[in-house]
Amino acid sequence: MKQSELDLFTTSERHQAIWIGKSSAVLPLFALAEVETLLPALRQIIRAAPLRHMITPGGQQMSVALSNCGDLGWVSDRRGYRYTPLDPLSNQPWPALPEVLLELAARAAEAAGFAPFTPDACLINCYVPGNRLSLHQDRDERDYSHPIVSVSLGLPAIFQFGGHQRSDRAQRVSLSHGDVVVWGGEDRLRFHGVLPLKPGEHPRLGQRRINLTLRKAGP
Template identity: 50%
Template sequence: MDLFAEQQPEFVPLATGACWLPGFALPVMDTLWPALQQHLCQHPPQQMMTPMGLMSVRTSSMGDWGWVGNAHGYAYSATQPDTQLPWPAIPPVILELAAAAARKAGYPDFVPDSCLINVYEAGSKMGLHQDKDEMDFSQPIVSLSLGIPAIFLFGGARRTDKPVKIPLQHGDVVVWGGVSRRFYHGVAPVKADSHPLLGSKRINLTLRKAK
Protein backbone atom coordinates (compact mmCIF):
# COMPACT_ATOMS: atom_id res chain seq x y z
CA MET A 1 0.00 0.00 0.00
CA ASP A 2 1.52 3.34 -1.06
CA LEU A 3 0.52 5.14 2.14
CA PHE A 4 2.61 2.73 4.20
CA ALA A 5 5.51 2.74 1.74
CA GLU A 6 5.76 6.53 2.01
CA GLN A 7 5.83 6.80 5.78
CA GLN A 8 8.60 5.75 8.15
CA PRO A 9 6.70 4.71 11.29
CA GLU A 10 8.37 4.13 14.61
CA PHE A 11 9.34 0.50 15.21
CA VAL A 12 9.54 -0.65 18.84
CA PRO A 13 10.85 -4.22 19.40
CA LEU A 14 9.03 -6.11 22.15
CA ALA A 15 10.61 -9.58 21.92
CA THR A 16 12.10 -11.82 19.26
CA GLY A 17 9.55 -11.74 16.43
CA ALA A 18 7.34 -9.09 18.08
CA CYS A 19 7.06 -5.32 17.66
CA TRP A 20 4.90 -2.29 18.37
CA LEU A 21 4.15 0.14 15.52
CA PRO A 22 2.78 3.36 17.06
CA GLY A 23 0.33 5.20 14.81
CA PHE A 24 0.81 2.77 11.93
CA ALA A 25 -2.89 2.72 10.95
CA LEU A 26 -3.45 6.48 11.05
CA PRO A 27 -2.80 7.07 7.30
CA VAL A 28 -5.79 4.87 6.35
CA MET A 29 -8.17 5.81 9.18
CA ASP A 30 -10.45 7.85 6.90
CA THR A 31 -11.18 4.67 4.94
CA LEU A 32 -10.87 2.09 7.71
CA TRP A 33 -13.18 3.64 10.30
CA PRO A 34 -16.26 4.00 8.01
CA ALA A 35 -15.81 0.39 6.85
CA LEU A 36 -15.66 -0.80 10.45
CA GLN A 37 -18.65 1.33 11.47
CA GLN A 38 -20.71 -0.20 8.67
CA HIS A 39 -19.76 -3.69 9.77
CA LEU A 40 -20.65 -3.04 13.41
CA CYS A 41 -24.04 -1.60 12.43
CA GLN A 42 -24.86 -4.67 10.35
CA HIS A 43 -23.25 -7.20 12.72
CA PRO A 44 -23.52 -5.76 16.26
CA PRO A 45 -20.95 -7.08 18.73
CA GLN A 46 -22.20 -9.49 21.38
CA GLN A 47 -20.98 -10.61 24.78
CA MET A 48 -19.72 -14.15 24.34
CA MET A 49 -19.85 -16.79 27.03
CA THR A 50 -16.73 -18.85 27.80
CA PRO A 51 -16.12 -21.69 30.28
CA MET A 52 -14.84 -18.95 32.65
CA GLY A 53 -18.04 -16.92 32.35
CA LEU A 54 -19.36 -13.97 30.38
CA MET A 55 -16.66 -11.90 28.71
CA SER A 56 -16.38 -8.22 29.65
CA VAL A 57 -15.85 -7.25 26.00
CA ARG A 58 -18.34 -7.49 23.15
CA THR A 59 -17.20 -9.22 19.97
CA SER A 60 -17.91 -9.47 16.27
CA SER A 61 -15.89 -10.98 13.42
CA MET A 62 -15.00 -10.70 9.74
CA GLY A 63 -13.45 -13.12 7.30
CA ASP A 64 -13.77 -16.80 6.50
CA TRP A 65 -13.62 -17.68 10.18
CA GLY A 66 -15.12 -15.88 13.16
CA TRP A 67 -14.23 -16.46 16.80
CA VAL A 68 -17.14 -17.72 18.91
CA GLY A 69 -17.47 -18.87 22.48
CA ASN A 70 -19.95 -20.62 24.74
CA ALA A 71 -20.04 -22.25 28.15
CA HIS A 72 -18.36 -25.38 26.76
CA GLY A 73 -15.44 -23.73 24.99
CA TYR A 74 -14.50 -21.55 22.05
CA ALA A 75 -13.47 -22.08 18.45
CA TYR A 76 -13.41 -20.62 14.97
CA SER A 77 -16.69 -20.88 13.10
CA ALA A 78 -17.53 -20.20 9.46
CA THR A 79 -21.01 -18.96 10.45
CA GLN A 80 -22.41 -16.39 12.84
CA PRO A 81 -23.95 -17.94 15.99
CA ASP A 82 -27.19 -15.93 15.84
CA THR A 83 -28.02 -16.09 12.10
CA GLN A 84 -25.97 -19.09 10.90
CA LEU A 85 -24.92 -16.91 7.95
CA PRO A 86 -21.27 -16.64 6.84
CA TRP A 87 -19.23 -13.83 8.32
CA PRO A 88 -18.73 -10.84 5.99
CA ALA A 89 -15.45 -10.47 4.12
CA ILE A 90 -12.60 -8.48 5.62
CA PRO A 91 -12.56 -5.07 3.85
CA PRO A 92 -9.55 -4.50 1.56
CA VAL A 93 -8.28 -1.58 3.65
CA ILE A 94 -7.98 -3.84 6.71
CA LEU A 95 -6.36 -6.67 4.73
CA GLU A 96 -3.83 -4.25 3.26
CA LEU A 97 -3.10 -2.72 6.65
CA ALA A 98 -2.50 -6.15 8.21
CA ALA A 99 -0.23 -7.22 5.35
CA ALA A 100 1.76 -3.97 5.54
CA ALA A 101 2.21 -4.21 9.32
CA ALA A 102 3.27 -7.86 9.03
CA ARG A 103 5.83 -6.96 6.36
CA LYS A 104 7.20 -4.22 8.59
CA ALA A 105 7.61 -6.81 11.35
CA GLY A 106 9.39 -9.27 9.03
CA TYR A 107 6.50 -11.47 7.90
CA PRO A 108 6.16 -10.87 4.14
CA ASP A 109 3.36 -13.30 3.20
CA PHE A 110 0.63 -12.71 5.77
CA VAL A 111 -2.91 -13.12 4.41
CA PRO A 112 -5.39 -13.32 7.33
CA ASP A 113 -8.64 -15.24 7.06
CA SER A 114 -10.05 -14.11 10.42
CA CYS A 115 -10.54 -10.70 12.03
CA LEU A 116 -11.84 -10.67 15.59
CA ILE A 117 -13.32 -7.36 16.73
CA ASN A 118 -13.37 -6.71 20.48
CA VAL A 119 -15.23 -3.68 21.82
CA TYR A 120 -14.05 -2.44 25.22
CA GLU A 121 -15.89 -0.07 27.56
CA ALA A 122 -14.48 1.39 30.78
CA GLY A 123 -13.65 -1.53 33.07
CA SER A 124 -13.44 -4.11 30.28
CA LYS A 125 -10.31 -6.26 30.25
CA MET A 126 -8.77 -9.35 28.69
CA GLY A 127 -6.96 -11.84 30.88
CA LEU A 128 -3.58 -13.24 29.95
CA HIS A 129 -3.99 -15.95 27.34
CA GLN A 130 -2.29 -17.60 24.37
CA ASP A 131 -3.52 -17.63 20.78
CA LYS A 132 -3.16 -21.36 20.17
CA ASP A 133 -6.27 -22.46 18.26
CA GLU A 134 -4.93 -21.63 14.78
CA MET A 135 -3.63 -24.23 12.33
CA ASP A 136 -0.45 -22.50 11.11
CA PHE A 137 1.82 -21.03 13.78
CA SER A 138 4.27 -19.76 11.17
CA GLN A 139 1.82 -16.91 10.53
CA PRO A 140 1.92 -13.88 12.85
CA ILE A 141 -0.84 -12.08 14.70
CA VAL A 142 -1.60 -8.45 13.85
CA SER A 143 -3.49 -6.40 16.45
CA LEU A 144 -4.89 -2.92 15.78
CA SER A 145 -6.08 -0.51 18.50
CA LEU A 146 -8.71 2.18 17.94
CA GLY A 147 -10.31 4.69 20.29
CA ILE A 148 -9.46 5.30 23.94
CA PRO A 149 -6.07 4.18 25.32
CA ALA A 150 -5.39 0.79 26.83
CA ILE A 151 -2.49 -1.00 28.48
CA PHE A 152 -1.54 -4.07 26.44
CA LEU A 153 0.18 -6.77 28.51
CA PHE A 154 2.74 -8.76 26.52
CA GLY A 155 4.22 -11.64 28.47
CA GLY A 156 6.29 -14.68 27.66
CA ALA A 157 6.01 -18.38 26.95
CA ARG A 158 4.77 -19.09 30.49
CA ARG A 159 1.77 -17.59 32.20
CA THR A 160 3.99 -16.66 35.15
CA ASP A 161 6.36 -14.57 32.98
CA LYS A 162 6.05 -10.89 33.93
CA PRO A 163 4.37 -9.00 31.07
CA VAL A 164 5.62 -5.78 29.53
CA LYS A 165 3.05 -2.96 29.78
CA ILE A 166 2.50 -1.20 26.43
CA PRO A 167 0.41 2.03 26.42
CA LEU A 168 -1.53 1.61 23.19
CA GLN A 169 -3.13 4.61 21.50
CA HIS A 170 -5.54 5.07 18.60
CA GLY A 171 -3.98 3.72 15.40
CA ASP A 172 -1.25 1.64 17.05
CA VAL A 173 -0.48 -1.84 15.73
CA VAL A 174 1.25 -4.73 17.51
CA VAL A 175 2.61 -7.72 15.57
CA TRP A 176 3.96 -10.94 17.07
CA GLY A 177 5.02 -14.26 15.57
CA GLY A 178 7.90 -16.67 15.26
CA VAL A 179 9.45 -17.37 18.67
CA SER A 180 6.86 -15.15 20.39
CA ARG A 181 3.84 -16.45 18.45
CA ARG A 182 2.31 -18.19 21.48
CA PHE A 183 3.40 -15.72 24.14
CA TYR A 184 0.80 -14.84 26.76
CA HIS A 185 -0.88 -11.46 26.32
CA GLY A 186 -3.88 -9.53 27.57
CA VAL A 187 -5.35 -6.09 28.26
CA ALA A 188 -5.48 -4.38 31.67
CA PRO A 189 -8.86 -2.95 32.75
CA VAL A 190 -9.59 -0.02 30.46
CA LYS A 191 -9.93 3.34 32.18
CA ALA A 192 -12.76 5.75 31.41
CA ASP A 193 -11.76 8.20 28.70
CA SER A 194 -13.09 9.79 25.52
CA HIS A 195 -11.86 9.74 21.95
CA PRO A 196 -13.05 12.24 19.29
CA LEU A 197 -13.85 9.48 16.80
CA LEU A 198 -15.03 6.55 18.93
CA GLY A 199 -16.33 8.28 22.04
CA SER A 200 -15.91 6.22 25.23
CA LYS A 201 -14.98 2.96 23.47
CA ARG A 202 -11.83 1.10 22.57
CA ILE A 203 -12.01 -1.29 19.62
CA ASN A 204 -9.35 -3.88 18.93
CA LEU A 205 -9.02 -5.79 15.66
CA THR A 206 -7.01 -9.03 15.84
CA LEU A 207 -6.11 -10.52 12.47
CA ARG A 208 -5.00 -14.14 12.20
CA LYS A 209 -4.58 -16.99 9.74
CA ALA A 210 -6.95 -19.39 11.47
CA LYS A 211 -7.05 -22.29 9.01
Protein backbone atom coordinates in the same frame (compact mmCIF):
# COMPACT_ATOMS: atom_id res chain seq x y z
CA MET B 1 3.32 6.73 21.37
CA LYS B 2 3.81 6.49 25.13
CA GLN B 3 6.33 3.99 26.46
CA SER B 4 6.23 2.50 29.95
CA GLU B 5 9.49 0.57 29.91
CA LEU B 6 11.99 2.30 27.62
CA ASP B 7 14.76 -0.16 28.44
CA LEU B 8 12.82 -2.87 26.59
CA PHE B 9 12.82 -1.01 23.28
CA THR B 10 15.51 -0.62 20.65
CA THR B 11 14.14 2.72 19.40
CA SER B 12 11.64 5.30 20.59
CA GLU B 13 11.15 7.14 17.31
CA ARG B 14 7.58 7.61 16.12
CA HIS B 15 6.47 5.66 13.05
CA GLN B 16 9.36 3.18 13.44
CA ALA B 17 9.13 -0.34 14.83
CA ILE B 18 9.57 -0.61 18.59
CA TRP B 19 10.75 -4.13 19.34
CA ILE B 20 9.24 -5.71 22.46
CA GLY B 21 10.57 -9.20 21.67
CA LYS B 22 12.80 -10.93 19.14
CA SER B 23 9.83 -11.37 16.80
CA SER B 24 7.41 -8.80 18.24
CA ALA B 25 7.03 -5.14 17.37
CA VAL B 26 4.84 -2.13 18.07
CA LEU B 27 4.30 0.06 15.00
CA PRO B 28 3.29 3.49 16.35
CA LEU B 29 0.46 5.22 14.47
CA PHE B 30 0.86 2.74 11.60
CA ALA B 31 -2.91 2.54 10.97
CA LEU B 32 -3.67 6.24 11.41
CA ALA B 33 -3.75 7.06 7.70
CA GLU B 34 -6.37 4.33 7.13
CA VAL B 35 -8.77 5.36 9.90
CA GLU B 36 -11.10 7.43 7.69
CA THR B 37 -11.56 4.43 5.39
CA LEU B 38 -11.54 1.86 8.18
CA LEU B 39 -14.27 3.29 10.44
CA PRO B 40 -17.07 3.29 7.81
CA ALA B 41 -16.13 -0.29 6.89
CA LEU B 42 -16.33 -1.29 10.57
CA ARG B 43 -19.75 0.30 10.93
CA GLN B 44 -21.03 -1.81 8.03
CA ILE B 45 -19.54 -4.97 9.55
CA ILE B 46 -21.11 -4.33 12.95
CA ARG B 47 -24.50 -3.63 11.37
CA ALA B 48 -24.35 -7.04 9.68
CA ALA B 49 -22.79 -8.88 12.64
CA PRO B 50 -23.60 -6.93 15.82
CA LEU B 51 -21.28 -6.80 18.80
CA ARG B 52 -22.22 -9.30 21.48
CA HIS B 53 -21.04 -10.64 24.85
CA MET B 54 -20.21 -14.31 24.39
CA ILE B 55 -20.19 -16.98 27.09
CA THR B 56 -17.00 -18.74 28.16
CA PRO B 57 -16.87 -22.55 28.37
CA GLY B 58 -17.19 -22.10 32.14
CA GLY B 59 -20.48 -20.24 31.75
CA GLN B 60 -19.24 -16.69 32.44
CA GLN B 61 -20.28 -13.78 30.23
CA MET B 62 -17.34 -11.98 28.63
CA SER B 63 -17.13 -8.32 29.61
CA VAL B 64 -15.68 -7.27 26.24
CA ALA B 65 -18.20 -7.17 23.38
CA LEU B 66 -17.02 -8.75 20.14
CA SER B 67 -17.77 -9.56 16.54
CA ASN B 68 -15.85 -10.87 13.53
CA CYS B 69 -15.24 -10.45 9.85
CA GLY B 70 -13.50 -12.70 7.35
CA ASP B 71 -13.89 -16.28 6.17
CA LEU B 72 -13.75 -17.46 9.79
CA GLY B 73 -14.89 -15.90 13.05
CA TRP B 74 -13.75 -16.70 16.59
CA VAL B 75 -16.56 -17.76 18.95
CA SER B 76 -16.91 -18.97 22.51
CA ASP B 77 -19.72 -20.85 24.23
CA ARG B 78 -20.24 -23.82 26.56
CA ARG B 79 -18.69 -26.10 23.91
CA GLY B 80 -15.41 -24.19 23.93
CA TYR B 81 -13.36 -21.74 21.87
CA ARG B 82 -13.20 -22.21 18.11
CA TYR B 83 -13.47 -20.67 14.65
CA THR B 84 -16.64 -20.98 12.59
CA PRO B 85 -17.55 -19.80 9.07
CA LEU B 86 -21.05 -18.77 10.22
CA ASP B 87 -22.19 -16.13 12.68
CA PRO B 88 -24.13 -18.07 15.35
CA LEU B 89 -26.56 -15.15 15.75
CA SER B 90 -27.67 -15.12 12.12
CA ASN B 91 -26.42 -18.47 10.79
CA GLN B 92 -25.00 -16.44 7.90
CA PRO B 93 -21.36 -16.06 6.84
CA TRP B 94 -19.41 -13.41 8.69
CA PRO B 95 -18.98 -10.12 6.75
CA ALA B 96 -16.03 -10.10 4.38
CA LEU B 97 -12.69 -8.67 5.45
CA PRO B 98 -12.49 -5.16 3.97
CA GLU B 99 -9.67 -4.56 1.50
CA VAL B 100 -8.34 -1.75 3.71
CA LEU B 101 -7.83 -4.23 6.55
CA LEU B 102 -6.23 -6.87 4.34
CA GLU B 103 -3.76 -4.34 2.97
CA LEU B 104 -3.04 -2.86 6.41
CA ALA B 105 -2.38 -6.28 7.92
CA ALA B 106 -0.07 -7.28 5.06
CA ARG B 107 1.95 -4.06 5.34
CA ALA B 108 2.20 -4.28 9.12
CA ALA B 109 3.33 -7.90 8.99
CA GLU B 110 5.96 -7.03 6.40
CA ALA B 111 7.21 -4.10 8.52
CA ALA B 112 7.75 -6.57 11.39
CA GLY B 113 9.53 -9.10 9.18
CA PHE B 114 6.62 -11.41 8.34
CA ALA B 115 5.74 -11.57 4.66
CA PRO B 116 3.60 -12.53 2.95
CA PHE B 117 0.63 -12.47 5.34
CA THR B 118 -2.99 -12.84 4.22
CA PRO B 119 -5.39 -13.10 7.18
CA ASP B 120 -8.71 -14.92 6.89
CA ALA B 121 -10.12 -13.86 10.27
CA CYS B 122 -10.47 -10.58 12.15
CA LEU B 123 -11.72 -10.53 15.73
CA ILE B 124 -13.31 -7.19 16.67
CA ASN B 125 -13.19 -6.44 20.40
CA CYS B 126 -14.97 -3.39 21.83
CA TYR B 127 -13.80 -2.23 25.27
CA VAL B 128 -15.45 0.32 27.54
CA PRO B 129 -13.84 1.75 30.68
CA GLY B 130 -13.22 -0.98 33.23
CA ASN B 131 -13.03 -3.79 30.66
CA ARG B 132 -9.90 -5.89 30.65
CA LEU B 133 -8.54 -8.97 28.90
CA SER B 134 -6.70 -11.46 31.08
CA LEU B 135 -3.40 -12.97 30.01
CA HIS B 136 -3.94 -15.69 27.43
CA GLN B 137 -2.39 -17.38 24.40
CA ASP B 138 -3.89 -17.45 20.91
CA ARG B 139 -3.97 -21.20 20.36
CA ASP B 140 -7.16 -21.79 18.35
CA GLU B 141 -5.51 -21.33 14.94
CA ARG B 142 -4.31 -24.30 12.91
CA ASP B 143 -0.89 -22.99 11.91
CA TYR B 144 1.26 -21.00 14.33
CA SER B 145 3.76 -20.03 11.62
CA HIS B 146 1.61 -17.01 10.74
CA PRO B 147 1.90 -13.82 12.81
CA ILE B 148 -0.83 -11.95 14.66
CA VAL B 149 -1.56 -8.33 13.72
CA SER B 150 -3.41 -6.22 16.29
CA VAL B 151 -4.78 -2.73 15.51
CA SER B 152 -5.75 -0.28 18.27
CA LEU B 153 -8.45 2.37 17.76
CA GLY B 154 -10.03 4.78 20.21
CA LEU B 155 -9.07 5.15 23.87
CA PRO B 156 -5.48 4.32 24.88
CA ALA B 157 -4.80 1.00 26.59
CA ILE B 158 -2.02 -0.80 28.41
CA PHE B 159 -1.07 -3.95 26.51
CA GLN B 160 0.50 -6.74 28.55
CA PHE B 161 3.03 -8.87 26.72
CA GLY B 162 4.28 -11.81 28.74
CA GLY B 163 6.31 -14.93 28.22
CA HIS B 164 5.50 -18.51 27.33
CA GLN B 165 4.26 -19.25 30.84
CA ARG B 166 1.35 -17.44 32.45
CA SER B 167 3.51 -16.79 35.49
CA ASP B 168 6.22 -14.97 33.47
CA ARG B 169 6.48 -11.25 34.16
CA ALA B 170 4.64 -9.26 31.51
CA GLN B 171 5.81 -6.05 29.91
CA ARG B 172 3.37 -3.14 29.97
CA VAL B 173 3.19 -1.23 26.70
CA SER B 174 0.99 1.84 26.17
CA LEU B 175 -1.02 1.72 22.94
CA SER B 176 -2.69 4.72 21.30
CA HIS B 177 -5.21 5.26 18.51
CA GLY B 178 -3.66 3.95 15.28
CA ASP B 179 -0.93 1.83 16.85
CA VAL B 180 -0.37 -1.70 15.53
CA VAL B 181 1.28 -4.63 17.31
CA VAL B 182 2.68 -7.63 15.41
CA TRP B 183 4.02 -10.80 16.97
CA GLY B 184 4.94 -14.19 15.53
CA GLY B 185 7.77 -16.66 15.12
CA GLU B 186 9.24 -17.67 18.47
CA ASP B 187 6.95 -15.11 20.16
CA ARG B 188 3.75 -16.40 18.56
CA LEU B 189 2.48 -18.19 21.70
CA ARG B 190 3.48 -15.60 24.26
CA PHE B 191 0.81 -14.71 26.82
CA HIS B 192 -0.76 -11.29 26.32
CA GLY B 193 -3.68 -9.23 27.58
CA VAL B 194 -5.03 -5.75 28.30
CA LEU B 195 -5.20 -4.00 31.68
CA PRO B 196 -8.55 -2.43 32.71
CA LEU B 197 -9.39 0.39 30.33
CA LYS B 198 -9.27 3.81 32.00
CA PRO B 199 -12.13 6.30 31.60
CA GLY B 200 -11.78 8.78 28.77
CA GLU B 201 -13.37 10.30 25.70
CA HIS B 202 -11.87 9.74 22.26
CA PRO B 203 -12.82 12.39 19.65
CA ARG B 204 -13.85 9.76 17.07
CA LEU B 205 -14.88 6.70 19.11
CA GLY B 206 -16.13 8.20 22.36
CA GLN B 207 -15.79 6.18 25.54
CA ARG B 208 -14.53 3.02 23.91
CA ARG B 209 -11.54 1.24 22.47
CA ILE B 210 -11.80 -1.04 19.45
CA ASN B 211 -9.14 -3.67 18.85
CA LEU B 212 -8.88 -5.53 15.55
CA THR B 213 -6.92 -8.78 15.75
CA LEU B 214 -6.10 -10.26 12.36
CA ARG B 215 -5.06 -13.89 12.08
CA LYS B 216 -4.66 -16.73 9.63
CA ALA B 217 -7.00 -19.26 11.23
CA GLY B 218 -7.78 -21.73 8.47
CA PRO B 219 -5.64 -24.14 6.45
